[in-house]
Amino acid sequence: MIQNILCYLEESEKAYPDKPAFSDEHTRLTYKELLSLSRRIGSFLGRKTGPRRPIPVMTEKNAYTLGAFMGIVHAGCFYIYLDAGQPSERLNRILNTLQADIMIADSPSLKAAGAISFAGEILDMGMLLSLGSDAEDPLLLASIRGQAMDTDPLYGIFTSGSTGTPKGVVVGHRSVIDFMEHFTEMFHITSGDVIGNQAPFDFDVSVKDIYSTLKTGASMEIIPKRLFSIPTGLLDYLCDKKITTAIWAVSALCIITTLNGFTYRVPEHLDKVLFSGEVMPVKHLNTWRSYLPDAMFVNLYGPTEITCNCTYHVVDRDFEPGSHIPIGLPFPNEKVFLLDGDDRLITGPGICGELCVSGTALALGYYRDREKTAAAFVQNPLNQDYPETIYRTGDMAYYGEDGLLYYHARRDFQIKHMGHRIELGEIEAALETVSGVGRAVCIFLEEKNKIAAFYEGEADKKMIAAGLEHLLPRYMFPNRYVNLPALPLTKNGKVDRQALRRLYG
Template sequence: MISQDGEVKMKSVTEYLDHSAAVYPDKIAIVDQYRSITFKDLRKEALHIASYIIRHFQLFHRPVCFYLDKSASCISAMMGIAYSGNFYTPIDTKMPQARIEKILETLENPVILTDKAHQEKVRNFMGVTDVFCLEDAFQEPCEESAVYEKVDKIIDTDVLYVLFTSGSTGTPKGVIIGHRSVIDYIEWVVETFHMDADTVFGNQAPFYFDNSILDIYSMLKTGATMYIIPQMYFAFPIKLLEYMQKNLINTIFWVPSALCLVANLRALPKRHVDSLSKILFCGEVMPNKQLNQWRREYPDALYGNLYGPTEITDVCAAYIVDRNFRDDEALPMGKACRNTEIFLLDENDRLVNAPEKEGELCVRGTCLAYGYYNNPEKTKAAFVQNPLNHSYSETIYRTGDLVKYNERGELVYICRKDYQIKLMGHRIELGEIETAASAVAGVTQNCCVFDDRRQKIVMFYTGSIEEKGLSTSLKGMIPDYMIPGKFIRLKIMPLNLNGKMDRVLLKQKLEE
């Protein structure tokens, strides 16, 4: 727990829920479209789940999946699995069957928690033998003493969750994160962004996406309230803003695509959310054109550009927006989070310090994942010995992201290493083209991919501008050799399960 001098001495995230349930027992913790639940009842549900797992399965340090609609019950499941000394993997009910089967195969057919509504469907999954329902766990008596015998055996390096991420390949990889990494991250988040029991989160991120870690565990630590915003509202921005206003939401942590949707559909001036004071975003590049629209509508809000892949517990760098930017400028990523070191390596694994010189962003610290579940080959490629340290074993994570320092010493994102191409002798970062196009009037979203077969840059975009007009506008902003060879206007930009632009699907469209 937390000592009298404020020093954090925790070994399990379940201590967050124990603390909030004791201090704020009757305060609403989570509101979804089905119900609201207090901290006391959230803990009660979690303990029943833990007790059931211990009694019926005798598992410890093993994966337990939950297959549930996005709801407060998912948080009960997460905490119940954690209390039992095991680790969780969320499986969303909207996930494609093939992806679910791959996840279960990687986890070697784990126990699955579901509810009566989905029980039959879960039993049809490949190789699943052990399935239990929330309703059954809640009906059985809770042996709290047996639960805390397990809790006492947990240490802070034990695994908390395995989240599956596809990255640019489309093949799911199970990222393994421990209790200590989440605790380290959440302590920084709460302190940096001044979150407390008065914070009201408007959750957008799916629970199988690492962005949700900030909402969930900040809520559990501080006694804040989290509203799980129904997904349908993101298709109707005015209704979304009305929902936020009605429920006094003051803090959001969304993917940029969600923020851009609200800005692009001109909803911001039509419905003001008086309570909104913190606007954080992460997961992809946030274009300044749309960010500036938010800043004009909410000039006094705190804006935070957070960066980090799933492999470093969600976020390893942050920039609190402190100055104005033109629409065609790149927004900085800022600097490393507390207790995390970020450094850049060039193609020869030499340290990059000079401003404007690009390098691959590498990370070391408590935030690092333990690798990919049952995938030693991928783990070995990304989690490597620090090439700057030849004296002892020290693991770093190579993100595959190319970045640079600006003149202020802030990190600035360029693109993925696999988005950097060579064309006609020129080295080109596709992200630079996207940044330029984002500032063009009449462009709402855009994404560049490289057609390897035809050796051509292709830009997919949405907006009112014609292809020829977009090409002409770009000629005044970037060199001729960077102008895409083909422009494809779409009615809607495809998004992946996490709400980010689906580059894999766009790449596949080139072959159609």
């Protein structure tokens, strides 16, 4: 039984020592080089700090960063990637929460981060990369490994907190192992694949890229961030690197279709497209499938707190504009169910409830925050017989007549407007059926009591109103329409609703 994620790296190194594991625009690490580098870094870190301690990493996104991650795991610790482009105030809050002994950083990132305060020791990434073979300490590494447990933390990811303080989700080895054992098999990821990494390393979509690669002996190409604003360059990269697998945020896929990228070039090696993070617009999905008719397309759903994803749906048909793509069925190692407002189980079709998850893929909780952990990771109210922790996602979903799960909306995306309870997601879905509208996002401007619609496309207000006439009651019509060349995105590739509120509210 696999108890440590390093088993994936070691087995792949035995099978494919000279094969590229992780590559970026400038660097390539073979499996042999990756294992050697990570063992040297792990030995160095193991002399600096104790096991199960957090080690933040603030470096440029490249192959060497992944070597540092594996080095941290060799030291029996867990890694947290920090994006130096984030506001220094947020970085300081994260560092204050972690109370780490050491941090790994490089000079460009420290300069970009600005006024960060860290009381521990900052280790230069360049110094770690220069460690010689004599830095490796097999006895120390064996001792650390001997004390390791599969419930030990593997990584931490900080998500937004409603109070303004980021929440550090901590995920253990067992959760990732149990997820990956099913994920790679179900979606036919093998040693023959080249995975094109889009997601930032502080976004859990990247976890699927990294550990699918290590488990199967595949290769992972880190796609330069700048290419996601240059569709022709992005398509050239996908074709030239012969990318077979894209596990991307929805907005990254929509960049190509919004700008008609496929009329320039089609990445014919791409045979697996897995998307998550937001609702995939039907128009964009249908366009992707029309250009890659033989590829597998999978809609994935799940928050960071349940280790990447808890449900999936393999797309097997085109969808009509305005229809909903299922989030599908639970992964084999997870129990997914719906609870109504009185914590009663929902089993029938068409009834919305909060989506809840239990199983080995649950995160360990929020780092150094017992209160928030206790509020989100709770006893299953349906089980009065023994302890069973569930995670309450805050997402509303329902079963279709086909028995599949469908995402409805965030609990907090429901508004009250003109005396009516309205789901903003329903307006967005209707907008995206209108001719001349690409993607659309709605926000509620509470202080003005108005619904604002932001959209891409050439349609004007009159065209949109005419298109909505037979889709929505008048009280659900947006009060304001803002046409944008492109919707603003967060660093994780999701639509940045807060930016819309700040700029146009």
